[in-house]
Structures are given as C-alpha cells and as structure tokens.
Amino acid sequence: MPATRPGSVTFVAVLTYIDGVLGIIGGVVILFTRDQMVRASDAGAVAGITTSAILSIILGIVVLIVARGLLSGSRFARGLVTVVMILNAVSGVILLFSLQFFSGILEILWAVVILSLLYTQRANTFFASRG
Structure with a gap:
C-alpha cells in the first residue's frame, strides 16, 4: 500500500509551484516591458533581454x-x-x-530547509513507495 504524502513534501511542492509561477510572471513582465529597459536602437541588449525572458518562462x-x-x-x-x-x-x-554574507547565509539556509523537508523519514517512505 503506497504511503500517504507527508506535509513536508506538500509544503516543498507548494513552494516550488510558487517559484514556477513567479518565474513565468517575471518572464512575461520582462517580455512586455523590455523596450522600456533599454534604448530601442540597442538591438543586442533587446535580444538579450528577450532571450532571458523566454528562458525564464520556459x-x-x-x-x-x-x-x-x-x-x-x-x-x-x-x-x-x-x-x-x-x-x-x-x-x-x-x-x-565574496563578502555577501547575508545572501550567502540565506542561500545555504534555504537549501538546508528544503532538503531537510524532502528527506524526513515520512518523505523517504513516501518516495520509496512510489516505485
């Protein structure tokens, strides 16, 4: 019998959904406002911003x-x-x-929190039962 999904996995998935939606929204906003970001005569910059926006959406x-x-x-x-x-x-x-202590600590803590939620005993059982 498959194990039920633990709350920690659901929480990480919800955070992942939020991240994906924000990435898509950010890409769309950049795509539609790229002309205001640089001069229209700078075709290279516009192309770079367009590529970045499309990659963000993907x-x-x-x-x-x-x-x-x-x-x-x-x-x-x-x-x-x-x-x-x-x-x-x-x-x-x-x-x-590179002396960006606050950002560095946040990145490390974020990774530790997400990994600890994905590798609880209940999460291990849940993923192992989905073979």
Missing part, C-alpha cells in the same frame, strides 16, 4: 512540472530538486567568500 514551466512530480512522488523530481538545492548551497558558500 524554466518556470519546467519548475511547475517538477512541483507536480513532487506531489505524485516522483523520485526523479526529488532528485532534481536535491541537485538544485546542492547547487544553491554551493552558490551560498561562494557568496560568503
């Missing part, structure tokens, strides 16, 4: 898919979130060495 959609995977117990989604959180922690350490 990444937001991928994040929504990963959040859905977390809710359904996908071990791939859990692994992907784990890799991203490890990269965030490494980024936080780099920020500490």
